[in-house]
Amino acid sequence: MTDDLPNPALLPAGLADLLPPEAEREAALVEAMMAIFAGHGYERVKPPLLEFEDSLLAGSGAAVAEQTFRLMDPVSQRMMGLRADTTPQVARIAATRLATQARPLRLCYAGQALRVRGSQLAPARQVPQAGVELIGGAAPAADAEVATVAVEALASVGVRAVSLDVTLPTMVPALLEAAAPPDAARARLARALDRKDSAAVSALVKDLGGVLSVLPALMAAAGPADGALAALEAAALPPPARAIAENAAAVLVAIRARAPGLRITLDPVEFRGFRYHTGVAFTLYGPGMSGELARGGRYVSQNDEPATGMTVYPDAVLRAAPPVPARARVFVPLGGDGTGLRAQGFATVAALAPEDTAARLRCTHELKDGRAVPVVVKD
């Protein structure tokens, strides 16, 4: 049913209807993943879609401020925002209504987020999110838990062979801080790193020298986690950068203990797109070309609490997940009773008028003598 392209004038760009059977599949995989989160002690919260913009855009919410739809609240005459991300709302709940609960606090959520504009790569402006937040725990084991719980959630809906990409968004800033290069050189270096232009990076750090001379080796080490960790170990890092590297190593040890078979890559100098992350950052990629399925990592929650979390993108998971067999539909003729068949897991479709037939109602089976009999397609 999704083959018919919608009339482009019908819905705003980036907003779409999910039709049968995809809408049911997406809901089912969200609840299956939420069951995994609940199984690990993450308790569900449901913040409202709209709230005052000053609370919505506080903390990590600032990262999505320009992507947030704003509305005037006619009741309070204050500006409200439609959430573009759920993490800031969970942080607010943890810091207010759940402030007195012992830490670490494990919360999970599922719902829709809305964005003012889509990008070329991610045109959707309504994005379902399902995620976990672990608030008030600074241990590397906490980062490992949220990452591996997300991997387990994906596996529960048939998405296996994922790859966990670990980045250290504070590493380059720590090196720049220690080296304190002139502003112009810093900007050129950031651009070269952003473009992954290793020749330019090498040329720039040759001029600048000092601690930045580790950059070409760290860039080259991006790839399977073991190699990248070895390069970090071997590099001459100033103390703050060394602490970041040691934390990353501890997180990876904890992940390996929980998920020995997981494919992990580490890029020590990548820092794009993780604007509020303060430690390890994670991206989970699906097999083949199915793209980003989840993102997360360590951040500072409200009241300066250490926190870590993962957000899974159910729309991407839906594209990556294996197909599910269509539900058998049993035609129930006028006066028939499908109760027993529904108890067996069939969907029943009742005739309501004489013109209703099994074929017309797209039924795979029909009720005959109390049983579901496959519909014989006549040529």
Place this chain on the structure above:
Amino acid sequence: MTDDLPNPALLPAGLADLLPPEAEREAALVEAMMAIFAGHGYERVKPPLLEFEDSLLAGSGAAVAEQTFRLMDPVSQRMMGLRADTTPQVARIAATRLATQARPLRLCYAGQALRVRGSQLAPARQVPQAGVELIGGAAPAADAEVATVAVEALASVGVRAVSLDVTLPTMVPALLEAAAPPDAARARLARALDRKDSAAVSALVKDLGGVLSVLPALMAAAGPADGALAALEAAALPPPARAIAENAAAVLVAIRARAPGLRITLDPVEFRGFRYHTGVAFTLYGPGMSGELARGGRYVSQNDEPATGMTVYPDAVLRAAPPVPARARVFVPLGGDGTGLRAQGFATVAALAPEDTAARLRCTHELKDGRAVPVVVKD
């Protein structure tokens, strides 16, 4: 956890966080009800939260136009609305992307709706909805199906002893049309009916005479369906009103056949609050004082297709549903493995640091020798 009142300045009026364990319970009961809908052949759709206001407010959407938040779409420079009701969106999907599917088309949905203002009785401005729409079927059996499927959905989450209130919102307009009283008298009569002021209605129809003289008897008959149907049968009704009464009788026969034990009331002259309904209208009340759990009835969908549907209000169902036992939480000490316990349905809560204890993490059990052992509370 819901005992702490939120800071009133924290969230806009009518918008609230759902906390543990309510957020999980609400999601579970929505999916349980959606499973009932799917069992009756209703296929799930998921329209976006935002769409162009001209499509959102078309047809039955006009009834909620003044309750719809509006936003400018920076991409198209056209006005969008945040849905205040899901039925108009399902009607749009049925009339466009599913236009070529045979009728009747059975669709279901679950999601959030947002309203500009709450009322004193219903202060919430974010309202979860879960519902069914049956589009392209005019048979009384279709109305009976949507009503009884909603009753079955409520029963599946433990809400039994509901009462189905049937109204005929076109009956009074049909009588007024036939009688054609002067405008001033018509307005006074509508007000008197609205206030259920039978003395005023009797006085007014005494002056007006004609077909309107059936009104006092119909007003008095509001109550258990059999008595109200008998009063309709006995009343001298003009042909359009007679057709409405006969249709109501046929719908009630079809409901009784499907749900023999259901308590049904019928108010033949009630017409408030069903602004787009064109036939029978339904309200499902919970036991005791738990209030309205669902509403629906017959309407005209896009392209003038006959349609009928029911919307269940999960927030009200959550208040009416019996409590669910809390999930057992098993503390897993550092280095322990909770995999086996999760497979048995326990939630496991892993220690991440030496200070994490079973009591601190609100665990009911702890992992000992591979088993979940109840935590002994020390006095």
